[in-house]
Amino acid sequence: MDEVAGAIADPVRRAILTMLRDSRLPAGEIADRFQISRPAVSRHLRVLRESGLVRDELVGRRRFYVLAPERFAELVEWLTPFVQPSGLEHRLDALETEVYRTRRERRTRGPAARAQENTA
Amino acid sequence: MDEVAGAIADPVRRAILTMLRDSRLPAGEIADRFQISRPAVSRHLRVLRESGLVRDELVGRRRFYVLAPERFAELVEWLTPFVQPSGLEHRLDALETEVYRTRRERRTRGPAARAQENTA
DNA sequence: CGGAAGCGTAACCTACAAGTTACGCTTTCG
DNA sequence: CGAAAGCGTAACTTGTAGGTTACGCTTCCG
Structure with a gap:
């Protein structure tokens, strides 16, 4: 920690x-x-x-x-525990954003695409 | 930051x-x-x-x-953005815990009690 | 096989973070 | 009013974090 x-x-x-x-x-x-x-x-x-x-x-x-x-x-x-209660909304928004980002990336590059990248 | x-x-x-x-x-x-x-x-x-x-x-x-x-x-x-998707569950749990903690404290000591504490 | 590519490590230098003691400024109260 | 309580700040010391240069170990390839 x-x-x-x-x-x-x-x-x-x-x-x-x-x-x-x-x-x-x-x-x-x-x-x-x-x-x-x-x-x-x-x-x-x-x-x-x-x-x-x-x-x-x-x-x-x-x-x-x-x-x-x-x-x-x-x-x-x-x-x-330190984040103010009113900040929970922002955090939930951030969570939501992140969920969408993850989904989008999973669509864009499947597990197969991972082997291709960074092979330059 | x-x-x-x-x-x-x-x-x-x-x-x-x-x-x-x-x-x-x-x-x-x-x-x-x-x-x-x-x-x-x-x-x-x-x-x-x-x-x-x-x-x-x-x-x-x-x-x-x-x-x-x-x-x-x-x-x-x-x-x-760095927390792994599977970690979202844990984070939501933590959020829930926090919400309950906040509520409990608001019940225990109202805004009035705040003026009383730390006056030793 | 030998040289270049790709990284890590060692040795060294310097700046700063974090600790200590000494000191000074308000506020309280007998 | 003067002493004590409560904190912050200054000055100093020291360990360590982060930078640099020099060097050495693998891996690739002509």
């Missing part, structure tokens, strides 16, 4: 997580999107890995990073 | 927030519950204040701290 909160506290790591929301990415491609050096990004990736927020998949000489959604829920559940 | 995430990353500050969930507290009483020195706690309180997660209310020579729920929602909304 402490690790998760700490991991999310850094803006670079939050940006990485946002990138991975769209698709899995190899370490090099992630590093290219930042101004900081590749080793610096590599360590951010390690922090994310150790916090359990991402997994890595080795493919040849590349290492792909993938979101590991499980741990996110912890933090959300910790935060829930 | 960065401030909020950073504020929550610290275990002491999370503990303070949890305390304030039950009732508002004066700075001294908060400090007493930790092993670290009072000035240290005082700075944690400042961080929380500047991040907008808490407000302070001056009463005589005491300074009470109160939760300011608004900012919490930001973080929750940022996290929402």
Whole structure:
């Protein structure tokens, strides 16, 4: 829990997580999107890995990073009691949005399409 | 947003927030519950204040701290897209729990009771 | 087989977060 | 009015997070 909160506290790591929301990415491609050096990004990736927020998949000489959604829920559940009752509406809206997004993506790219992406 | 995430990353500050969930507290009483020195706690309180997660209310020579729920929602909304679809159930459960908790508290202590507490 | 591609790690530097002690400003009250 | 209560702030110390460069290990491919 402490690790998760700490991991999310850094803006670079939050940006990485946002990138991975769209698709899995190899370490090099992630590093290219930042101004900081590749080793610096590599360590951010390690922090994310150790916090359990991402997994890595080795493919040849590349290492792909993938979101590991499980741990996110912890933090959300910790935060829930603090959200003001009037904020519940917004949260339900967000939930709804998310449900639609998930459905749309499942239509767009089925499980089969997943094997095709990121093979450049 | 960065401030909020950073504020929550610290275990002491999370503990303070949890305390304030039950009732508002004066700075001294908060400090007493930790092993670290009072000035240290005082700075944690400042961080929380500047991040907008808490407000302070001056009463005589005491300074009470109160939760300011608004900012919490930001973080929750940022996290929402990452929570796995199967996690939605858990989140809805948490929501339900929270709703009941809120209702129970509103029954137990009405708005009138609020003026009575923490007047020791 | 040898060089390049792709990453991680080690060693080092620097800035900052978080702790401590000392101090000063209001407010309360005998 | 003066002392104590209640907090915040300043100044200082120290561990660690995050950046850089240098290096080494696999994997791919001409």
